Amino acid sequence: MLHRRxxxxxxxxxEFTLVGIPVIFLLISVFEVSRGMWMYHTLASAVKDGAxxxxxxxxxxxxxxxxxxxxxxxxxxxIRSYAVGMPPSEIRNVTFTSRTRTVVCATLADCLAxxxxxxxxxxxxxxxxxxxxxxxxMMGWVxxxxxxxxxxxxxxxxxxxxxxxxxxxxxxxxxxxxVIQY
Amino acid sequence: MRQAFSRxxxxxxxxxxxxxxxxxxxxxxxxxxxxxxxxxxxxxxxLAVDSAALAAVxxxxxxxxxxxxxxxxNNVSCAATPQDCSAISGGNLQSACIYAAxxxxxxxxxxxxxxxxxxxxxxxxxxxxxCGQGGALVRHPPTAGCVNTFYWVTVRAxxxxxxxxxAILGNTEMTSGARATAAxxxxxxxxxxxxxxxxxxxxxxxxxxxxxxIYVWGxxxxxxxxxxxxSNSTGAGSLDEAGVVGGTGLxxxxxxxxxxxxxxxxxxxDPPPVNGFAxxxxxxxxxxxxxxxxxxxxxxxxxxxxGSLSGGNCSNPPVYAPASYYAVNSSGVATGAPITLGxxxxxxxxxxxFGDFVFFGxxxxxxxxxxxxPGRYFLAGTRTGTILSLPNNAxxxxxxxxxxGGDSVPNTDAGEIFVFTDANYPGxxxxxxxxxxxAALDFGEIYTQSGNKFExxxxxxxxxxxxxxxxxxTFAPTVFWQDQRNSTVKYNSDGSVDYVTCGSxxxxxxxxxxxxxxxxxxxxxxxxxxLQLYGLIYQPRGAGIEFQGNAHIRSPLQVVTxxxxxxxGNTLEMQQxxxxxxxxxxxxxx
Numbered sequence: 001m002l003h004r005r006x007x008x009x010x011x012x013x014x015e016f017t018l019v020g021i022p023v024i025f026l027l028i029s030v031f032e033v034s035r036g037m038w039m040y041h042t043l044a045s046a047v048k049d050g051a052x053x054x055x056x057x058x059x060x061x062x063x064x065x066x067x068x069x070x071x072x073x074x075x076x077x078x079i080r081s082y083a084v085g086m087p088p089s090e091i092r093n094v095t096f097t098s099r100t101r102t103v104v105c106a107t108l109a110d111c112l113a114x115x116x117x118x119x120x121x122x123x124x125x126x127x128x129x130x131x132x133x134x135x136x137x138m139m140g141w142v143x144x145x146x147x148x149x150x151x152x153x154x155x156x157x158x159x160x161x162x163x164x165x166x167x168x169x170x171x172x173x174x175x176x177x178x179v180i181q182y
Numbered sequence: 183m184r185q186a187f188s189r190x191x192x193x194x195x196x197x198x199x200x201x202x203x204x205x206x207x208x209x210x211x212x213x214x215x216x217x218x219x220x221x222x223x224x225x226x227x228x229l230a231v232d233s234a235a236l237a238a239v240x241x242x243x244x245x246x247x248x249x250x251x252x253x254x255x256n257n258v259s260c261a262a263t264p265q266d267c268s269a270i271s272g273g274n275l276q277s278a279c280i281y282a283a284x285x286x287x288x289x290x291x292x293x294x295x296x297x298x299x300x301x302x303x304x305x306x307x308x309x310x311x312x313c314g315q316g317g318a319l320v321r322h323p324p325t326a327g328c329v330n331t332f333y334w335v336t337v338r339a340x341x342x343x344x345x346x347x348x349a350i351l352g353n354t355e356m357t358s359g360a361r362a363t364a365a366x367x368x369x370x371x372x373x374x375x376x377x378x379x380x381x382x383x384x385x386x387x388x389x390x391x392x393x394x395x396i397y398v399w400g401x402x403x404x405x406x407x408x409x410x411x412x413s414n415s416t417g418a419g420s421l422d423e424a425g426v427v428g429g430t431g432l433x434x435x436x437x438x439x440x441x442x443x444x445x446x447x448x449x450x451x452d453p454p455p456v457n458g459f460a461x462x463x464x465x466x467x468x469x470x471x472x473x474x475x476x477x478x479x480x481x482x483x484x485x486x487x488x489g490s491l492s493g494g495n496c497s498n499p500p501v502y503a504p505a506s507y508y509a510v511n512s513s514g515v516a517t518g519a520p521i522t523l524g525x526x527x528x529x530x531x532x533x534x535x536f537g538d539f540v541f542f543g544x545x546x547x548x549x550x551x552x553x554x555x556p557g558r559y560f561l562a563g564t565r566t567g568t569i570l571s572l573p574n575n576a577x578x579x580x581x582x583x584x585x586x587g588g589d590s591v592p593n594t595d596a597g598e599i600f601v602f603t604d605a606n607y608p609g610x611x612x613x614x615x616x617x618x619x620x621a622a623l624d625f626g627e628i629y630t631q632s633g634n635k636f637e638x639x640x641x642x643x644x645x646x647x648x649x650x651x652x653x654x655x656t657f658a659p660t661v662f663w664q665d666q667r668n669s670t671v672k673y674n675s676d677g678s679v680d681y682v683t684c685g686s687x688x689x690x691x692x693x694x695x696x697x698x699x700x701x702x703x704x705x706x707x708x709x710x711x712x713l714q715l716y717g718l719i720y721q722p723r724g725a726g727i728e729f730q731g732n733a734h735i736r737s738p739l740q741v742v743t744x745x746x747x748x749x750x751g752n753t754l755e756m757q758q759x760x761x762x763x764x765x766x767x768x769x770x771x772x
Contacts, residue, residue, distance in 0.1 A: 038214065045225060052228075056770050060369050064316030064646065064761070066330040068771075084217075127315055182329070182367060182769035 032152045036170065039086065043148045043174040046082035051144045051176040053078045054096070058140065058180035059124045067127050072096060072103050073118035076111035079146070086148055088112055092171075095145040098123040108146065123180070143177040212348030220358040223341050227360035230285030231337040232770060234278040235364035238298065238335040239768050241274035243366060247676045248473045249656040249766050251333040251366060253302045262307055264297035264338060275300060278337050287339040294342075295359075300335040308334070318646045326363050326772035334365035334771070363772040368764040371468055373408035374435070374756045378467055378723035379744040380691050381415040381424075381443075386670060387704035387728040388747025393421035395745050398431040398450075402729075402748035405755040406435035411455075412465040412723075414441030422446075425455065431748070435756075440465045461690070467723055468742055468765055470678040472656050475601055475663055477610040478504075478538030478558055485510040485615065486521055489543060493525020496551050501528045504537040504557065508616055518565045518619035520544035523552055530555035536596045536649045542605060542616055544569045544626055551577040554640065556596040556649065562612075563605035563623025567702065570602070572630045577637040582716075584639055590716040590737055592760045593641035596650040597717065599657060600640075602628070603665035604700065608675070624700040625668045630708045632731055637710070642717020644761065659740070659761055661717035662705075664725055669703045669744070671724030672696045679723060696724070703744070709733040709752035718742065718763055729754055 054075050061068035075096070080088055091108035103120050105111040111118050121127075123142050150170045245257040253260035259273035267279035267289035275298045282288065282296045289296045301308045303321040313320045313328040323334040340359025348356075377395035379385065390397035393415030398404060417423035425445035427433055437455035439445075440462075448454045459465070482505045489509030494500045509519040520543045527550065531537030537557035544564035561569045572578055582593040605612055605623035612620055630636050642661035643654055650658070657663070666673035672680040672694040684694035703725035707713060714737050721727060721743040728747040729735070736755040740763055748754060 034214065038218070042221075045221060056772055060367065060769075061329065062315075063330070063368055063370060063764070065313060065318040065320045066322075066368075067313035067315045067320065067328040068322075068326070182365075182369075182767075182771050 028153060036150050036152060036172070039148055039150050040172045040174075042083055042086065043091070043146060043172060044176070046079045046086075047144050047146050047174040048176040049082045050075045050079040051142060051178045054123055054142045054144065055178045055181045057124065058142075058182050060182050061124045062127060069121050069124035069127050071118065072105070072111050072120045072122050073114065075122070075144075076105075076108055076118065079144075080108060080112060090149050092147045092149060093145070095143075096122050097143040097145070099140050140180045141177055142180065143175065145173070145175045147174070148172045208347045212345065212353075216343070216345045216348045216353075216356065220343055220356050223343060223358040224360055226286055227339045227341065227358065228362065230282045230287045231339050231360050231362040232364075233285060234282040234296075234298075234337040234339070235335045235362045236768065236770065237281040238274050238278035238300065238337070239333065239364040239366060241277040242333060242335075243766075243768055245274070249332070249471060250653065251302055253305050258302070258333065260300045260302060260305060261298055262301065262305070264299040264336070267296040267298065270298060275335070278335060282337060282339055287341070294340070296337065296339045298335060298337050300333070303332045316646050318648075323363050323365065323772070325361065326365070329365065329367060329771045331365035331367045331771065332766065334363055336361065336363040336772075361772070362770060364768060365771045366766050366768055367771060369767040369769075370762055370764055371464060373410045373464065374406040374740050374758075374762075375404070375409045375746065376412075376468060376742040377410065377744065377746050378412050378465075378742070379726075380440075380723075381413045381421060382692050383413075383670065383724055383744060385726045385745035385747065386724070387706060387726040388745065388749065390426060390745060390747060391420070391422035393417075394423065394426055396425045396427075396433070397422075397745070397747045398427045398433060399429055399747075399749050400751045401430040402751055403432040403753040403755075404434065404746075404748060405753070406433075407756065407758055409433065409435050409437040410464055411437065411439045411443060414439070414443040416442055416444045417446065425451070427451070438464070466690075467677065467679065468763055469657075469720060470676070471766065472677050473675060474608070474666055474677065475558065475599060475657050475660075476653050477560060477601075477607055478540065479609070479611055481506045481538055481540060481611065483508070483613040483615075485514070485516070485613075487512065489517070489519040489521050491521055491523050491527060493523050493527045493548075493550055496526035499526040499528045499551075499553065501530050504531050504539055506540040506542065506611070506613055508542040508613055510615065514615075516613070516615040516619055518543045518563075518616070518623050520546045520564060520566060520568075520571070522546040523548045523550050526551045528553040528555065529557070529559075531557060534649060536651060540610070542612070542623060544571070546571040547573070547576040547578055549573055549575040551579065554578070554580050554598050556581070556647075557598055558651075558654065559598060559600045560607070560610065561600060561602050561626075562607060562610060563603070563620075564626035565619075565622050565624070567626050568629045569626030570600070570628045572636040572638070574631050574635045576631065577639075579637070579639045580641055582639075582641050584714060588711065588714075590639070590641070590714045592738075593644055593716065594647065595641075595644065596647040597641045597643040597659070597661070599643050599654065599660050599663055601663045601665065602626070603668065607665060607667075625665070625702045627702050628705055628707065630706075630710070630713075632708045634708075634710045634712065634731070634733055636708070637712040639712070639714045640716070642715075645764075646761070656764075656766070659717040659759060659763065660720050661715050662719045664703070664705060664721040666722040667696070667698065668701050669696055669722040669724035670701065671722065671744070673722055704728065705743075706730060709735050709750070709754070711735065713737065715739055717759070
């Protein structure tokens with residue numbers, strides 16, 4: 001009895017080794033892919049929300065006596081508050097493009113800063129300044145692009161993942177282009 | 183026994199571990215499923231409220247014939263506090279509810295709330311504050327800062343979401359929603375010169391043929407910020423091209439042409455014109471929807487003997503107060519003769535005010551310096567064919583002098599609008615004595631002495647000055663307004679082109695013609711370096727403007743007209759206005 005019992009115990013360890021490792025791999029894969037898709041969609045929604053915020057604050061905001069022009073940091077704040085769980089320093093290559101002007105930040109954190117790029121008025125010109133020549137009034141467009149570096153534990157299971165590859169980091173892009181409303 | 187006991191003990195541990203893990207896993211699931219669902223709800227709510235707010239504003243705007251929108255007038259509904267859709271029936275605010283419902287958000291669902299809030303620019307809860315630009319008050323919706331609006335609708339939609347997995351952590355319900363505000367606001371079209379005639383209209387001045395919008399001959403030049411040509415004529419058949427530039431003429435400025443319309447010589451355009459545009463709103467009259475400037479009412483009537491207004495010393499000229507002026511003969515019978523100045527004079531209301539003046543029979547400045555203080559000047563009909571006459575050495579000026587170099591500067595006062603019309607302008611009060619000659623007071627033309635022998639320094643309406651009446655604000659920065667009834671094309675009372683009332687077979691390209699035989703739709707201005715108009719010259723489609731003579735006009739100017747002609751080697755340099763023509767549009771502002 002004892003002998004058979006311990007023999008069964010050894011079996012279950014082998015069985016667990018054979019089945020458990022792939023199951024855990026599968027579990028973590030599902031978890032990580034889901035988390036990646038979550039990040040991807042969150043970033044896409046956040047960028048879209050930022051673009052929407054920009055198109056309702058277009059060049060006509062400079063029309064006296066209105067004064068509703070926004071800065072890059074206002075739009076970035078909007079993106080940040082939507083992008084739950086994504087550190088601004090991990091959202092990279094944030095690009096704000098309009099027909100006349102483009103603003104690029106290395107990370108969203110730079111765009112959020114009160115100085116530098118974050119201080120730039122976009123898509124409208126600064127209040128009081130003359131509207132941009134051929135500026136972004138109605139029917140103009142804006143485009144917001146961003147990338148998120150997603151660090152995943154998944155790569156450690158990938159047989160092909162060598163040192164040459166950026167271990168477990170995936171770049172998730174997001175882009176939104178909208179027509180200026182006002 | 184000991185072994186069996188310890189084994190069963192271990193079994194229990196797994197159960198506990200799984201149970202604890204389940205709570206965590208449910209938390210994770212809750213994050214993904216419940217939070218994900220709430221994000222999805224927020225996105226769909228945003229879509230619903232965007233369309234709902236736009237629908238409500240558009241519905242209200244469609245029911246108002248002019249730019250002035252007020253709560254309770256012309257079916258424009260307002261709601262000072264957010265009103266639930268279940269309490270709204272009928273009116274433009276119901277459009278918001280219908281649009282929200284079709285996008286999945288309806289107050290009839292117990293889990294959903296849709297509210298609508300709306301107001302005009304002068305009614306609470308619209309906020310009026312100074313936002314540091316231009317000194318005027320900005321009237322904006324409470325939720326959208328510093329956007330100057332004239333009517334707005336805010337729609338809020340939310341959904342209560344019962345929680346599936348995060349309920350385990352104590353949240354049984356979550357609310358997710360969105361808000362949007364649409365408004366009627368101002369927009370600046372990016373152009374300085376509109377030639378609105380289409381391919382079926384014949385220019386009323388100049389040498390251009392049917393279908394021509396802009397005709398530049400000799401070594402004349404136009405420099406403009408943006409030029410809009412509405413004719414799609416390629417020059418084929420018996421038509422002229424939309425743009426004809428001959429000799430050493432030049433057109434400088436971004437030129438856009440509707441459809442396949444083209445020019446005789448693209449090399450004389452800098453940059454070359456761009457065509458191929460669909461029939462976009464920019465090719466229609468930018469004043470459509472505003473109606474015409476309202477005529478003044480309640481003015482005192484002043485009968486002027488033989489039409490002669492005495493003048494005086496130019497350093498201290500006599501001041502004439504706001505009134506309706508008309509000429510009478512020595513027996514007191516109205517003659518319909520022009521009002522003629524006998525010396526230097528000034529037309530002005532009390533200091534800082536906006537004066538209303540009507541001149542029946544036309545106005546002749548003589549060889550005098552005449553000052554026009556801010557006001558609305560109606561030149562209502564003439565028997566001579568000339569409605570405004572500036573003979574040799576006449577100076578027509580206002581209270582904003584030129585710089586020492588002879589350039590215009592922006593006006594801070596309310597500015598002037600000169601309306602050129604006849605005695606039958608809608609709403610115009612005609613003195614009883616004028617009744618016998620009223621029918622003879624027709625449209626007339628502007629006469630300015632050639633050879634640089636006159637001066638003109640006027641400034642159009644300034645919407646930022648508080649003295650400007652509300653009803654004229656949408657016409658800023660107009661300085662010259664030609665009655666839309668004085669055109670070969672028929673206009674509706676709302677300022678749009680009429681192609682409906684004359685039967686079938688008509689379209690915006692082939693509108694109703696105006697059969698009034700008294701029209702004189704051409705405006706001819708002698709080019710003089712002293713022609714300084716700061717503002718907008720407005721003529722309806724079907725009318726035309728010609729600049730003659732050899733001079734360089736450099737002035738902050740916008741022109742809306744049917745067709746433009748330049749001859750005799752003059753240069754028209756249209757500089758940027760600091761406060762250009764605006765159009766009311768409907769847009770999301772938040």
